[in-house]
Amino acid sequence: MATEPLIFDLSSPGRVGFSLPEVDMDEAPQLDARYLRGELDLPEVSEIDMTRHFTRLSQKNYSIDTGFYPLGSCTMKYNPKVHEDVAIMPGFAHIHPYQPEESVQGALQVQYELQNMLAQISGMETVSLQPAAGAQGEFTGILMIRAYHRARGDNNRDIILVPDSAHGTNPATAASAGFKMVSLKSGPDGNMDLAALEASLSDRVAGIMLTVPSTLGLFEPNILKISEMVHKAGGLMYGDGANLNALVGHLRTGDLGFDVMHINLHKTFTTPHGGGGPGSGPVACKSILADFLPGPIVVKEGENYTLRQPAKSIGRVKNFWGNFGMHVRAYTYISHLGLRGLKRVSEDAIINANYIRVQLKDWYYLPHDRMCMHEVILSGKNIKAETGCATMDIAKRLIDYGMHPPTVYFPLIVPEALMIEPTETESKETLDQFIDAMRKIAHEAHEDPELLHNAPHTTEVSRLDEVGAAREPNLRWRRPSEAVVPAAPVLEAVGSGTA
Numbered sequence: 001m002a003t004e005p006l007i008f009d010l011s012s013p014g015r016v017g018f019s020l021p022e023v024d025m026d027e028a029p030q031l032d033a034r035y036l037r038g039e040l041d042l043p044e045v046s047e048i049d050m051t052r053h054f055t056r057l058s059q060k061n062y063s064i065d066t067g068f069y070p071l072g073s074c075t076m077k078y079n080p081k082v083h084e085d086v087a088i089m090p091g092f093a094h095i096h097p098y099q100p101e102e103s104v105q106g107a108l109q110v111q112y113e114l115q116n117m118l119a120q121i122s123g124m125e126t127v128s129l130q131p132a133a134g135a136q137g138e139f140t141g142i143l144m145i146r147a148y149h150r151a152r153g154d155n156n157r158d159i160i161l162v163p164d165s166a167h168g169t170n171p172a173t174a175a176s177a178g179f180k181m182v183s184l185k186s187g188p189d190g191n192m193d194l195a196a197l198e199a200s201l202s203d204r205v206a207g208i209m210l211t212v213p214s215t216l217g218l219f220e221p222n223i224l225k226i227s228e229m230v231h232k233a234g235g236l237m238y239g240d241g242a243n244l245n246a247l248v249g250h251l252r253t254g255d256l257g258f259d260v261m262h263i264n265l266h267k268t269f270t271t272p273h274g275g276g277g278p279g280s281g282p283v284a285c286k287s288i289l290a291d292f293l294p295g296p297i298v299v300k301e302g303e304n305y306t307l308r309q310p311a312k313s314i315g316r317v318k319n320f321w322g323n324f325g326m327h328v329r330a331y332t333y334i335s336h337l338g339l340r341g342l343k344r345v346s347e348d349a350i351i352n353a354n355y356i357r358v359q360l361k362d363w364y365y366l367p368h369d370r371m372c373m374h375e376v377i378l379s380g381k382n383i384k385a386e387t388g389c390a391t392m393d394i395a396k397r398l399i400d401y402g403m404h405p406p407t408v409y410f411p412l413i414v415p416e417a418l419m420i421e422p423t424e425t426e427s428k429e430t431l432d433q434f435i436d437a438m439r440k441i442a443h444e445a446h447e448d449p450e451l452l453h454n455a456p457h458t459t460e461v462s463r464l465d466e467v468g469a470a471r472e473p474n475l476r477w478r479r480p481s482e483a484v485v486p487a488a489p490v491l492e493a494v495g496s497g498t499a
Helices: 047-059 081-087 105-122 134-151 169-176 194-200 223-232 241-246 287-292 324-360 381-387 391-400 428-447 449-453 466-471 488-494
Strands: 126-128 159-163 180-184 205-211 236-240 260-262 283-285 297-301 304-308 376-379 417-420
Touching: 081 324, 105 126, 105 241, 105 283, 105 297, 105 304, 105 324, 126 287, 126 297, 134 169, 134 205, 134 236, 134 241, 134 260, 134 283, 134 287, 159 169, 169 180, 169 205, 180 194, 194 223, 205 223, 223 236, 236 241, 241 324, 283 287, 324 376, 324 428, 381 428, 391 417, 391 428, 391 449, 428 449
Parallel strands: 159 180, 159 205, 205 236, 236 260
Antiparallel strands: 126 283, 260 283, 297 304, 376 417
């Protein structure tokens, strides 16, 4: 397989890749010579060479715009391009948070109306748009619960209950907020064990963190009973809103007894997801927690919009107003769909997941043979027992079929887990291609296990040492003349020895 030329390989002395207009203003004074370098070792390439180089590199990336992305728990749905068009409108893209409020009334109106939209969708009373991601939204909500108990003088509550089917960020959030985390086991049916919950409740419990539907892709049928038990013990209900895509338009989390939750705009409301870009994890809460929200939040006074800090706010968790561009995209999405469209979103997401469940349950182990919600959890443990091919082998082989693998080995309570979330934006034709590929891979595992063990076969690099890459990342690019050959595990981790 041909190796992609490095940008330095394309360099030719004297070649220029930019064209700047003449300066039409006074030049700034020169920096002190102490801060200047005599030479800057950058490649000298033409504009077209540079454009082609980076375009080729971009085409090696996998994205939702180029293929199916069934990454369970992440809701990698397609982002309509009209949202991007609205977000870059000059009235949104060219404003600054330090501007006087009277000059940005339109932007504040968007924030105010989005707060109300999310409150209505979630069944909560008040919303802060400030948190920059779902994990930060979780942290914010748990800090609010802590502040609520302390404001009441109830300082004994130092425990947060977390089911074993929770997202991995939940126990980390509880610990980061200063709580002790107590794990609750799920029953064999995938539901919470009510006896285990009862045994864990005490006057030390500040609250419980629940994802509905759970990371098993299942709706918790005892949720109202759970809420009653936790509230009776003096605790609060925290809702992990990561799986709101399964409920939106049909069921409000607040009506299930939750007191506070975060909402992942990049999951349910199609703001960009992944790549390290700006996320958004607004927090919605009932009135008992409203005074503790991070601020500022937008309020309406007469015909004007203004920013206010809640009375007992836990303080800022993000600069300025939060990631405003993400708010514009989510506002556009919700406004475009309306209640009828939002209902269709959850319906189609659930239909797609159950279609995959039914089509693959005879090929892969199904730990909970019942109707799932927006994602289905399968397991490759039957194939591993019969062929020696593990779930990771299955996932890597799927890459050869031109599809991104689903989440693997999560949730942790399902051995050899395959967590598949098709989202509502995928067609039946795409789902059928995925199902056909998964069936073929199951057949290949029995006929030629080494084909899976050595997959993928069609990518720029072969299977990487992901553990080594995580523990000893090689993040700095060096020219071949100055390259330091890393230790063997790192060399395997990065494939070619260069980042």
